[in-house]
Amino acid sequence: MKTRTKIITVAVFVFVVVWISLIPVVTLTNRHQFFDINNGRVRVKWESLGVTYRDRVEETTYSILLKDLGFEELPPDWRLGNSKKIGFFWDLHQTYRNAGSLSADAKMFVMWLELQKKISPQDKREHVNKFRTLVREGTSKQVKEYINSLPYD
Secondary structure: OHHHHHHHHHHHHHHHHHHHHHHHHHHOEEEEEEEEOOOOOEEEEEEEOOEEEEEEEEOOHHHHHHHHOOOOOOOOOEEEEEEEEEOOOOOOEEEEOHHHHHHHHHHHHHHHHHHOOOOOHHHHHHHHHHHHHHHHHOOHHHHHHHHHHOOOO
16 A cells, blocks of 8 residues: 555656646747848747747748749848747737738738739839838838728729
């Protein structure tokens, strides 16, 4: 009977130690999303306790459009779009930055450009060049105003 009690006690102790050691790892996980204002890519980075365990760069419809039109690829300039803390007890906290809407605005711009059937390749390139310059040098508010001013017909 004493051996059984010892085995149960050791098992419970090991379980508690493992569970307690995993709490900081699970509760201190952050997910950051960045937008490359030069090339239109998105980068997603997962961190826990200051250690990056996943770092992924994804192509977007905007970055593919830039490549298809022959725009020169520039060195990446990553801007923080949003951050999310993922908690163990469902304590989710999300923070948005100014660059957070740039990814969505770039997607809207590409969708608008795809709907323009009668646009010439030269005009298409001029629109993309103007939008790219605005994303790189303007503010997110200016980009949003430009997207809202595009003619939808």
